[in-house]
Amino acid sequence: MKKILFLLIMASITMIGCTPTSTQQEQTENTQNAVIDAIMARRSIRQYHATPVSRDTLMQIMECGINAANGQNKQSWEVRIVDNSATMAQIQDLMAAGNAELDPAMVKGCMRGAPVMVFIARDLNYDFSAYDCGLLAGNILLSAQSMGVGSIVLGSPVRFINDAVNSADILHILGYSENYELCLCVGLGYAAETPAAKPRDINKVKFID
Numbered sequence: 001m002k003k004i005l006f007l008l009i010m011a012s013i014t015m016i017g018c019t020p021t022s023t024q025q026e027q028t029e030n031t032q033n034a035v036i037d038a039i040m041a042r043r044s045i046r047q048y049h050a051t052p053v054s055r056d057t058l059m060q061i062m063e064c065g066i067n068a069a070n071g072q073n074k075q076s077w078e079v080r081i082v083d084n085s086a087t088m089a090q091i092q093d094l095m096a097a098g099n100a101e102l103d104p105a106m107v108k109g110c111m112r113g114a115p116v117m118v119f120i121a122r123d124l125n126y127d128f129s130a131y132d133c134g135l136l137a138g139n140i141l142l143s144a145q146s147m148g149v150g151s152i153v154l155g156s157p158v159r160f161i162n163d164a165v166n167s168a169d170i171l172h173i174l175g176y177s178e179n180y181e182l183c184l185c186v187g188l189g190y191a192a193e194t195p196a197a198k199p200r201d202i203n204k205v206k207f208i209d
């Protein structure tokens with residue numbers, strides 16, 4: 001009997017210890033966590049060190065990318081990673097040649113000097129594929145941030161490639177399947193700058209009662 005009483009008392013003490021009081025709950029809610037830290041610390045990086053990002057690190061980032069929510073789990077994306085400077089230069093040269101009316105330095109500079117470029121194409125047969133690609137890119141940015149890798153989403157290279165007169169030559173290098181269209185680029189690399197956060201307008205968010 002004494003033993004049972006002892007066990008009951010011990011169980012109650014343990015339960016009291018595990019049940020958060022309101023103060024503990026508030027503390028938990030106010031405590032930063034790794035995901036929130038990564039979201040709030042991420043900034044678009046436009047200056048990079050030449051230091052390469054290892055393929056192990058890149059694959060871990062891509063695993064996070066492809067684990068994004070996506071419509072009907074169709075995974076309506078195809079991802080191509082260029083992490084060698086020769087191929088990057090080849091693509092940039094073709095982009096400049098294919099947009100001859102534009103300043104070549106401006107066209108090449110649209111990749112912001114990132115040593116790794118992730119080219120994301122969307123499945124034209126799926127109407128929500130652009131959202132899938134955006135969510136994939138979001139996971140790439142945040143997982144990269146959490147691993148100390150800087151990033152930037154880039155729309156300009158998409159325009160310069162899709163609108164180029166030699167678009168087919170550039171896309172041939174990336175080797176997408178038929179019915180896939182280049183949709184978004186993400187630059188990755190080790191940041192050589194620490195930009196301040198740009199202001200956000202919380203008034204665009206409203207509760208409707």
Ligand SMILES: Cc1cc2nc3c(=O)[nH]c(=O)nc-3n(C[C@H](O)[C@H](O)[C@H](O)COP(=O)(O)O)c2cc1C
Nearest residue numbers: 042043044045046112152153154155156157197198
């Ligand atoms: C769809 C999209 C396209 C973008 N295209 C470019 C681009 O072509 N060049 C560039 O320098 N930044 C580009 N950005 C980065 C934005 O300028 C940047 O995210 C925005 O100014 C907010 O700054 P932050 O990312 O540092 O918070 C793009 C971002 C998104 C989401």
